[in-house]
Structure formats: C-alpha cells, structure tokens
Amino acid sequence: xxxxxxxxxxxxxxxxxxxxxxxxxxxxxxxxxxxxxxxxxxxxxxxxxxxxxxxxxxxxxxxxxxxxxxxxxxxxxxxxxxxxxxxxxxxxxxxxxxxxxxxxxxxxxxxxxxxxxxxxxxxxxxxxxxxxxxxxxxxxxxxxxxxxxxxxxxxxxxxxxxxxxxxxxxxxxxxxxxxxxxxxxxxxxxxxxxxxxxxxxxxxxxxxxxxxxxxxxxxxxxxxxxxxxxxxxxxxxxxxxxxxxxxxxxxxxxxxxxxxxxxxxxxxxxxxxxxxxxxxxxxxxxxxxxxxxxxxxxxxxxxxxxxxxxxxxxxxxxxxxxxxxxxxxxxx
Numbered sequence: 001x002x003x004x005x006x007x008x009x010x011x012x013x014x015x016x017x018x019x020x021x022x023x024x025x026x027x028x029x030x031x032x033x034x035x036x037x038x039x040x041x042x043x044x045x046x047x048x049x050x051x052x053x054x055x056x057x058x059x060x061x062x063x064x065x066x067x068x069x070x071x072x073x074x075x076x077x078x079x080x081x082x083x084x085x086x087x088x089x090x091x092x093x094x095x096x097x098x099x100x101x102x103x104x105x106x107x108x109x110x111x112x113x114x115x116x117x118x119x120x121x122x123x124x125x126x127x128x129x130x131x132x133x134x135x136x137x138x139x140x141x142x143x144x145x146x147x148x149x150x151x152x153x154x155x156x157x158x159x160x161x162x163x164x165x166x167x168x169x170x171x172x173x174x175x176x177x178x179x180x181x182x183x184x185x186x187x188x189x190x191x192x193x194x195x196x197x198x199x200x201x202x203x204x205x206x207x208x209x210x211x212x213x214x215x216x217x218x219x220x221x222x223x224x225x226x227x228x229x230x231x232x233x234x235x236x237x238x239x240x241x242x243x244x245x246x247x248x249x250x251x252x253x254x255x256x257x258x259x260x261x262x263x264x265x266x267x268x269x270x271x272x273x274x275x276x277x278x279x280x281x282x283x284x285x286x287x288x289x290x291x292x293x294x295x296x297x298x299x300x301x302x303x304x305x306x307x308x309x310x311x312x313x314x315x316x317x318x319x320x321x322x323x324x325x326x327x328x329x330x331x332x
Contacts, residue, residue: 039321074135087139090130
C-alpha cells in the first residue's frame with residue numbers, strides 16, 4: 001500500500017491511511033491475535049454453538065418480517081449490509097448445520113436421532129433461503145465447495161447416520177424450498193446464475209477484464225508487483241477496484257516473491273483443513289476456511305477479507321497446539 005501511494009498517482013477513493021488502517025485494524029491484528037491465542041484455553045464447540053445460534057437468529061429475523069424489502073431481486077433483509085455478505089451468513093449457517101448433523105453430541109441441545117435431523121435440516125434450509133434472497137452466486141459456490149469436501153472426507157460417517165428415507169426426502173424438500181423462495185421473495189438468483197452460463201452477466205465480464213488487466217500489469221512488473229488496486233474504467237468513470245481473485249491479486253500486487261509466499265500459505269492451510277475436517281472438535285473451522293477459500297476465487301480482496309485470514313490463523317494455531325500437545329497430527 002505504501003508503495004502504491006508513493007510511486008503511483010492514481011484516483012484512490014480513500015486516503016492511504018484509511019486503506020492501511022483497514023488492513024491492519026480489521027484484518028492483520030485480529031488474525032494475529034487468533035494465531036497467538038492459546039488453543040488449550042479455547043472451547044471450540046462453545047464458539048461453534050454460539051456462531052450457529054447467532055446466525056440462525058439473524059436468518060429468522062431477516063427472512064420472516066412482515067415486510068421484506070426484496071423488490072429488486074437482491075436483498076439483505078432488514079439489515080443494511082451488502083447482499084453478498086448476507087449470502088455468506090446463509091452459507092455459514094448451512095455448513096454449520098451439516099457439521100452439527102454429523103457430530104450431534106456437540107450441538108446446542110445435544111439432540112440425536114430424528115430431532116437432530118429435523119433441527120439441522122431446518123437450519124440448513126434456512127441458510128439456503130438466505131443465499132437465494134441475497135441473489136449472490138459467490139456464497140452458493142462456497143456452499144457447494146464446502147458440502148462436497150465435507151461429504152467426501154466424512155462419507156462413511158454420513159452414510160452411517162443417514163437413513164434411506166432422509167436420502168430420498170431431503171433432496172426433494174430442498175428443491176421445493178428453493179423453488180418456493182425464488183417465487184415468494186422474487187429473487188434474481190436464478191436469473192443471475194443463468195446469465196453467467198449464457199455469457200450475458202455484466203459482473204462476470206468485469207471480473208474477466210480485471211483478471212486480464214492484472215495479468216498484463218504483472219507481466220510488465222513481475223518482481224516487485226504493482227498497485228494494490230486496479231484502475232478500471234466503468235460506467236463512464238475511472239474506478240479503483242481489486243481483481244476479485246486472491247491468487248491473481250497476490251501475484252499482481254506483490255510480484256513473484258509475494259505471490260509464491262501467499263501460495264505456500266494457502267497450500268499449507270488447505271492441507272491442515274483437510275486433516276481437521278474429519279475431527280469432531282475442529283471440523284467446523286475447516287468448513288469456515290473452505291467457505292472463504294472458494295469465495296476468494298471470485299470476490300473480495302486480500303487486505304480486507306478478515307474472515308479468510310482469521311480462518312487461516314485458526315488453522316495454523318490449532319496445528320501448533322496439537323503438535324505441541326503430542327496429539328496425532330502429522331501433516332504428510
């Protein structure tokens with residue numbers, strides 16, 4: 001950032017101090033504090049339960065008021081936040097519901113059997129409803145990625161817990177809920193998804209342009225990198241935008257050395273998350289990381305996505321704790 005403001009005279013929306021304060025105060029310091037927090041003092045299931053409760057409460061409050069402001073196809077309910085952030089609330093809720101379904105001994109009421117299936121099925125579906133109401137595709141992509149990896153690594157346990165009736169009824173119920181939400185809330189989720197595959201989506205075209213420009217700028221200055229934001233001409237004016245892809249942003253902004261360092265961090269975090277995803281205590285942290293890993297390929301920025309970096313810090317901190325405690329945690 002300091003390099004960008006010192007060497008490049010570009011029309012940044014904010015001052016250098018504002019960008020720097022956001023990166024340090026919102027992203028770097030919280031992640032660093034998580035990394036150095038003694039994991040033996042942390043009750044991970046307690047945290048997971050309260051995240052689940054808070055997200056489910058937010059979902060209910062925002063989905064079922066008397067008047068829901070969703071006249072334009074995308075909404076964050078009664079919250080004044082970006083729809084994509086609202087969509088990620090739904091993604092996290094659905095993924096946590098899946099976690100508590102597989103590991104019922106850690107859920108809020110310690111329910112098992114039919115009651116556990118019912119509670120977590122409802123919260124899972126509510127999470128999907130949130131994503132649809134938000135009209136955001138990034139959260140949906142993150143949900144699909146999280147579900148696929150969680151099911152793949154926990155497939156034996158899932159098959160053991162899942163009855164034949166549930167395997168048949170739940171997908172049908174999902175389809176019915178999705179269709180009903182699309183119609184009732186007049187969400188643009190389906191239209192925006194179809195426009196992506198048809199090649200008519202404007203936001204996808206902008207992302208492809210940003211990726212192309214990032215690559216061209218990287219080729220021009222591969223060693224030390226470039227500005228942390230791109231100059232992009234859009235809507236008859238010049239805007240400063242990030243590339244909407246962490247990997248591209250890392251190499252474009254930080255050059256080869258910084259890009260490789262970021263790549264190594266991500267690779268190690270992925271290996272740790274795959275190891276933890278089959279553990280009852282920490283599987284939810286892996287899911288949280290996977291959610292924002294997938295999201296990092298299509299949106300947000302390295303310097304401001306604090307949720308991604310908090311998840312990464314959690315993974316490395318847990319790994320250090322388990323190795324120090326001599327628990328079986330060899331990353332091969």
